[in-house]
Amino acid sequence: MTPYQAHLFKDKKFSKLIQEQEALTIKPKKKVYLHLCGSIMSQQLSTKVADVIWKRFLALFPENEPTPEEIVNMPFATLRAIGLSNAKVGYIQNVARFAMDQGMEWRQMKKMSDEEVTNHLIQIKGVGRWTTEMLLMFALGREDVFAVDDLGIQNAMIKLYKLDSADKKSLKEKMLTISKKWSPYRTYACMHLWRWKDNSPEK
Numbered sequence: 001m002t003p004y005q006a007h008l009f010k011d012k013k014f015s016k017l018i019q020e021q022e023a024l025t026i027k028p029k030k031k032v033y034l035h036l037c038g039s040i041m042s043q044q045l046s047t048k049v050a051d052v053i054w055k056r057f058l059a060l061f062p063e064n065e066p067t068p069e070e071i072v073n074m075p076f077a078t079l080r081a082i083g084l085s086n087a088k089v090g091y092i093q094n095v096a097r098f099a100m101d102q103g104m105e106w107r108q109m110k111k112m113s114d115e116e117v118t119n120h121l122i123q124i125k126g127v128g129r130w131t132t133e134m135l136l137m138f139a140l141g142r143e144d145v146f147a148v149d150d151l152g153i154q155n156a157m158i159k160l161y162k163l164d165s166a167d168k169k170s171l172k173e174k175m176l177t178i179s180k181k182w183s184p185y186r187t188y189a190c191m192h193l194w195r196w197k198d199n200s201p202e203k
Helices: 003-009 012-020 032-042 047-059 068-073 076-081 086-101 106-110 114-121 129-138 151-161 168-180 186-197
Strands: none
Touching: 003 012, 003 186, 012 151, 012 186, 032 047, 032 086, 032 129, 068 086, 076 086, 114 129, 129 186, 151 168, 151 186
């Protein structure tokens, strides 16, 4: 049993997820801007649909790993044609421009705290806290991020902990209280909850 599994196993309700699922690993993604584009594309879409659009996006570029310049220069209509909304095309091009102008290097962001990363990136139109949380987890490999606003996490915790979902504010407070005992491994907890609900946002 890994250190994170042993820690989460102390939560009796969560322990069944640990027993039912294999140990998970976090593999940082060095192209932060590209991961951020993927997170924006996947917003409000099922995992299956998001994966299809992501593959179409990568196929537009010769190396399947576009540079920020290539994303900015890709015609708007071409990006629309792969299934992206007008808004999402604008948002991913905003990300690419920001990467060119302000910087989004993995080495640079690795030195920043979670809050510093969030404050740096939410300057981009189309990037909110949820999007930065996904980036902290899956691109920067931070182990102690909790996505309280994520619908998949909310639904999983409502089911697992029999939480009342009528009052959203109260629900989030209860979720945060429960999640405190998972620290410093809350990212892994989120990953297990997503896997349990089969609704992972990972790219």
